[in-house]
Amino acid sequence: MSTPLIEVKNLSKFFVTARTMLGRPRATVKAVEDVSFTVEAGETLGLVGETGCGKSTVARTLVGLYKPTAGEVLFRGKDVHAAFSGPEGNQYRRRIQMIFQDPYASLNPRMTVGDIVGEPLDIHGLAAGNERRERIMHLLGQVGLSPEHASRFPHEFSGGQRQRVGIARALAAGPEFLVCDEPISALDVSIQAQVVNLLQDLQTEYGLTYLFVAHDLSMIKHISRRVAVMYLGTLAEVAPVDELYANPLHPYTQALLSAIPIPDPLVENGRRRIVLHGDVPSPLNPPPGCKFNTRCPRAFDRCRCEIPRLLAHGDRFVACHLVNG
Amino acid sequence: MQPLLSVENLTVKFHTYAGTVQAIRSVSFTMNAGEILGIVGESGCGKSVTASSLLGLIPTPPGEIAAGRILFAGEDIAGMDEKALCKLRGNAISMIFQDPMTSLNPVLTVGRQLTECFTTHQKLSRAEAAERAVAMLRLVGIPAPEVRLGQYPHQLSGGMRQRVMIAMALAMNPRILIADEPTTALDVTIQAQIIDLMKKLNSELGTAIILISHDLGVVAGLCERVLVMYAGQVVEAAPVAALYARPRHPYTIGLLDSVPRLDAARSRLTSIEGQPPDLLAPPPGCAFSPRCRYAMRVCEQAPPLFPAGENHHSRCWLNHPACPRTMPERAVKEVPPA
Numbered sequence: 001m002s003t004p005l006i007e008v009k010n011l012s013k014f015f016v017t018a019r020t021m022l023g024r025p026r027a028t029v030k031a032v033e034d035v036s037f038t039v040e041a042g043e044t045l046g047l048v049g050e051t052g053c054g055k056s057t058v059a060r061t062l063v064g065l066y067k068p069t070a071g072e073v074l075f076r077g078k079d080v081h082a083a084f085s086g087p088e089g090n091q092y093r094r095r096i097q098m099i100f101q102d103p104y105a106s107l108n109p110r111m112t113v114g115d116i117v118g119e120p121l122d123i124h125g126l127a128a129g130n131e132r133r134e135r136i137m138h139l140l141g142q143v144g145l146s147p148e149h150a151s152r153f154p155h156e157f158s159g160g161q162r163q164r165v166g167i168a169r170a171l172a173a174g175p176e177f178l179v180c181d182e183p184i185s186a187l188d189v190s191i192q193a194q195v196v197n198l199l200q201d202l203q204t205e206y207g208l209t210y211l212f213v214a215h216d217l218s219m220i221k222h223i224s225r226r227v228a229v230m231y232l233g234t235l236a237e238v239a240p241v242d243e244l245y246a247n248p249l250h251p252y253t254q255a256l257l258s259a260i261p262i263p264d265p266l267v268e269n270g271r272r273r274i275v276l277h278g279d280v281p282s283p284l285n286p287p288p289g290c291k292f293n294t295r296c297p298r299a300f301d302r303c304r305c306e307i308p309r310l311l312a313h314g315d316r317f318v319a320c321h322l323v324n325g
Numbered sequence: 326m327q328p329l330l331s332v333e334n335l336t337v338k339f340h341t342y343a344g345t346v347q348a349i350r351s352v353s354f355t356m357n358a359g360e361i362l363g364i365v366g367e368s369g370c371g372k373s374v375t376a377s378s379l380l381g382l383i384p385t386p387p388g389e390i391a392a393g394r395i396l397f398a399g400e401d402i403a404g405m406d407e408k409a410l411c412k413l414r415g416n417a418i419s420m421i422f423q424d425p426m427t428s429l430n431p432v433l434t435v436g437r438q439l440t441e442c443f444t445t446h447q448k449l450s451r452a453e454a455a456e457r458a459v460a461m462l463r464l465v466g467i468p469a470p471e472v473r474l475g476q477y478p479h480q481l482s483g484g485m486r487q488r489v490m491i492a493m494a495l496a497m498n499p500r501i502l503i504a505d506e507p508t509t510a511l512d513v514t515i516q517a518q519i520i521d522l523m524k525k526l527n528s529e530l531g532t533a534i535i536l537i538s539h540d541l542g543v544v545a546g547l548c549e550r551v552l553v554m555y556a557g558q559v560v561e562a563a564p565v566a567a568l569y570a571r572p573r574h575p576y577t578i579g580l581l582d583s584v585p586r587l588d589a590a591r592s593r594l595t596s597i598e599g600q601p602p603d604l605l606a607p608p609p610g611c612a613f614s615p616r617c618r619y620a621m622r623v624c625e626q627a628p629p630l631f632p633a634g635e636n637h638h639s640r641c642w643l644n645h646p647a648c649p650r651t652m653p654e655r656a657v658k659e660v661p662p663a
Binding site: 052071107128158160187188189190191192193194196197200203215217218219221245255257259260261263264265266267268269273275276277278280 | 516
């Protein structure tokens with residue numbers, strides 16, 4: 001197998017939320033703990049999980065918004081966090097771009113759309129003058145906006161249109177890898193389909209690689225080739241999409257899939273649901289052993305003391321004592 | 326049988342600096358006791374305003390119920406004064422809001438907020454009220470309810486807070502529970518718990534539920550009848566099975582086609598192009614026609630609600646008996662028995 005485009009190795013990110021008088025950490029949120037996965041060039045890896053499971057932290061660490069506490073992220077075999085602070089830093093930043101969740105908060109309200117989309121061109125010195133203007137017009141056209149939108153401000157646009165501006169900005173730098181952090185969860189249903197179709201068209205046209213973070217498993221199934229499921233800062237399961245949805249191995253994935261409502265009353269009434277009891281434990285004080293053991297319907301003694309490792313089963317990976325034996 | 330609730334030609338306007346927003350334009354529906362009614366639509370279609378007006382919660386000014394009646398047990402809610410509304414709210418009709426964090430008071434304990442309705446509506450003593458509150462928390466499945474009474478909302482998780490909201494709403498055993506996007510702020514596994522709970526309460530207590538949601542999946546699993554709203558109007562009303570199997574309005578068809586299904590093969594999503602209309606100046610004809618693939622010249626005139634099957638109505642000219650074109654049939658997936 002060739003080198004993957006992105007390789008995440010034992011990535012951990014802890015946040016210190018309280019310190020003692022001497023400045024030593026007193027409380028630490030283990031947002032991401034020992035997470036490893038790869039993203040092949042040209043594929044879409046879906047990253048799913050519930051609120052607070054660390055999926056956005058993974059996304060933000062990949063683009064360099066956070067420095068990892070431990071572990072590394074390799075882009076074509078090269079450690080990006082070391083590269084970001086080196087002389088070639090901008091070369092790497094340019095190739096890894098991000099689309100944010102909230103199209104209202106992620107655009108500067110005082111800049112015109114043209115300047116927002118043009119900013120990456122300025123920073124990376126990609127185009128100036130007339131060429132810069134043409135590139136901006138081209139990018140706006142690519143995401144389905146028209147040239148006259150360039151002189152307008154973000155507040156004049158709807159949520160879906162703003163998300164298109166965010167996509168144009170990410171494309172401006174000419175990236176290879178796009179991290180999409182819940183790009184559609186703030187949008188209405190009919191607009192979500194527009195943005196997802198746009199992202200898929202752009203992927204075909206530019207050969208982009210996506211990490212698509214979402215909590216909507218139906219949409220993840222639609223857009224991804226492989227899916228990684230996170231729970232409380234760790235990976236529960238990574239598998240090709242059809243295998244994961246047809247035969248989820250991890251009890252958490254099974255519960256998650258059965259909890260998703262299907263827009264068809266005939267199917268809904270015939271389904272058996274695995275309803276998980278209780279809530280997700282606090283990442284400030286995660287349970288020992290498998291993180292899922294407090295809610296797992298099939299937990300046994302070993303789950304409460306030994307952390308399951310993410311082991312390969314063919315082309316899929318599972319972190320569960322039941323499956324791994 | 327006389328319906329429990331009947332809304333007739335309800336029209337709500339908001340007077341703003343930019344002009345008059347026609348949030349709801351002549352909405353009519355009825356609801357029977359014990360029924361679960363779903364209202365679906367996108368942001369700004371008027372579903373939350375409809376719900377708020379049922380409890381007299383439209384801020385006036387800038388809002389105004391410009392026309393119509395809301396008949397509950399023979400009385401018109403739209404014409405009630407504040408005193409009568411206070412008797413109604415939380416007692417006969419109650420509401421669960423979308424965001425449990427902002428709708429609970431952060432500086433009062435859960436117990437204080439939960440006992441309030443018993444002490445105001447039923448004039449119970451504090452000890453009796455606390456006892457009832459514990460029973461309510463137990464009903465909605467909160468473990469160790471006695472401990473929770475003394476805690477503040479920030480000490481509870483999102484799902485737990487929503488359960489407290491439901492307990493508060495059900496405390497007086499209301500005839501109607503309005504749930505405004507009750508699971509939107511929650512994760513899917515917690516959402517499944519809350520939906521199960523609402524189903525259980527409906528069958529055990531006979532509480533009628535109005536579920537407002539944009540999630541077609543949640544509506545499919547919980548509701549018996551569904552209203553689809555668009556630009557302040559009801560565009561389709563149907564029993565849940567008929568709506569999903571044989572939608573009779575292009576907007577409903579578009580909505581159903583634009584969500585990927587967990588149990589279906591992948592194909593390109595069919596999106597509805599364009600944006601919902603500006604309710605400051607809604608188009609004179611069919612509000613959906615600018616985005617509609619099947620728009621005809623007659624769509625420049627506002628369509629009435631046409632009958633489109635048993636108990637099924639659609640606001641689309643394609644249902645006119647003289648219309649030469651027919652409604653596209655959706656490819657319905659064969660369902661293997663579960």
